[in-house]
Amino acid sequence: MSYRVNGFTGITLFSTCRKPQFRRYFSCCKQLEMEERANSDSELIIGDRDSLANKIASIRSAGPQKLQVIADFDATLTKFWVNGTRGQSSHGLVQQDNPEYDAKRQELYDYYHPLEFSPDIGLEEKTKLMEEWWGKVHALLIEGGFTKESIIQSVANGNIAFREGVFELFELLEEKGIPVLIFSAGLGDIIEEVLRQKLHRTFTNVRIVSNRMVFNDGGRLVSFKGKLIHSQNKNEHALDMATPVHIHLGDGDDPNEDNASIKKRTNVLLLGDHIGDLGMSDGLNYDTRISVGFLNHNIENSLSYYRGSFDVVLLNDAPMTEVVKLVSSMCSKEE
Numbered sequence: 001m002s003y004r005v006n007g008f009t010g011i012t013l014f015s016t017c018r019k020p021q022f023r024r025y026f027s028c029c030k031q032l033e034m035e036e037r038a039n040s041d042s043e044l045i046i047g048d049r050d051s052l053a054n055k056i057a058s059i060r061s062a063g064p065q066k067l068q069v070i071a072d073f074d075a076t077l078t079k080f081w082v083n084g085t086r087g088q089s090s091h092g093l094v095q096q097d098n099p100e101y102d103a104k105r106q107e108l109y110d111y112y113h114p115l116e117f118s119p120d121i122g123l124e125e126k127t128k129l130m131e132e133w134w135g136k137v138h139a140l141l142i143e144g145g146f147t148k149e150s151i152i153q154s155v156a157n158g159n160i161a162f163r164e165g166v167f168e169l170f171e172l173l174e175e176k177g178i179p180v181l182i183f184s185a186g187l188g189d190i191i192e193e194v195l196r197q198k199l200h201r202t203f204t205n206v207r208i209v210s211n212r213m214v215f216n217d218g219g220r221l222v223s224f225k226g227k228l229i230h231s232q233n234k235n236e237h238a239l240d241m242a243t244p245v246h247i248h249l250g251d252g253d254d255p256n257e258d259n260a261s262i263k264k265r266t267n268v269l270l271l272g273d274h275i276g277d278l279g280m281s282d283g284l285n286y287d288t289r290i291s292v293g294f295l296n297h298n299i300e301n302s303l304s305y306y307r308g309s310f311d312v313v314l315l316n317d318a319p320m321t322e323v324v325k326l327v328s329s330m331c332s333k334e335e
């Protein structure tokens with residue numbers, strides 16, 4: 001699982017930049033680089049350091065009131081490896097009362113998952129297949145009598161964990177008044193419960209755009225609401241579909257009001273683990289975007305593509321620590 005890049009050193013990179021406003025971030029990265037060398041398990045890569053430095057300066061100059069974070073959930077906020085095995089996704093950890101339905105969903109996974117990543121299938125056909133897959137899974141959840149209670153149990157039994165530093169990241173962003181949009185093709189209700197169980201507190205600045213369940217009075221799943229979000233359409237209507245997490249806790253906020261103010265935040269920090277996650281900001285007319293890509297596996301084949309696509313690439317299931325440092329630097333008032 002370990003992978004290192006010969007020739008990349010933050011120390012070399014950062015020492016070439018003389019502009020004082022960048023020193024803090026670079027010095028953070030230098031420290032991180034040294035820590036990672038000691039740890040020897042994760043790595044940070046910056047494809048174009050001048051471009052990144054300019055973007056940081058731009059975002060810092062506009063101020064935190066112009067910044068928002070858009071983050072993928074599975075294998076971005078959560079770890080790729082948990083307890084020595086592949087961590088589960090929000091879909092993957094679901095357990096229905098009737099195990100027969102778990103087996104049926106697994107059969108669908110075995111059939112459709114290879115198609116999802118097949119290079120031989122065009123976008124149009126793949127989109128159709130993914131709609132079909134997600135539709136069938138949702139139908140099985142309804143047919144198999146999935147309940148609100150099952151959400152709590154599924155998450156409690158699930159092999160899922162946040163990256164180290166996610167709590168600190170949310171806390172820092174909340175303190176700075178910066179909203180976080182979690183954009184996922186998974187299950188919003190599950191994600192919400194993972195946040196509850198693993199972070200032990202709610203963050204008023206965190207909202208989820210994902211597939212949302214509708215339960216009847218008996219707590220049984222009866223339908224899904226809103227537009228289906230699957231792996232091939234994470235670039236449409238993001239903000240318009242957003243439902244704040246805390247709406248379900250009964251504070252009655254108006255999501256449309258939130259959406260309008262979100263759209264005025266024209267600087268974006270985007271976090272994802274797939275190239276397709278870059279599309280999460282498509283619904284936004286942004287000025288400056290810094291993208292951070294978590295490359296968790298298949299590194300030899302994907303590294304050059306990731307390095308060319310994301311501003312920053314983090315390898316080997318890295319913690320969120322350097323993203324926290326990046327945000328600190330972007331929000332720093334120091335020149």
Ligand SMILES: [Mg+2]
Nearest residue numbers: 072074075273
């Ligand atoms: Mg993901």
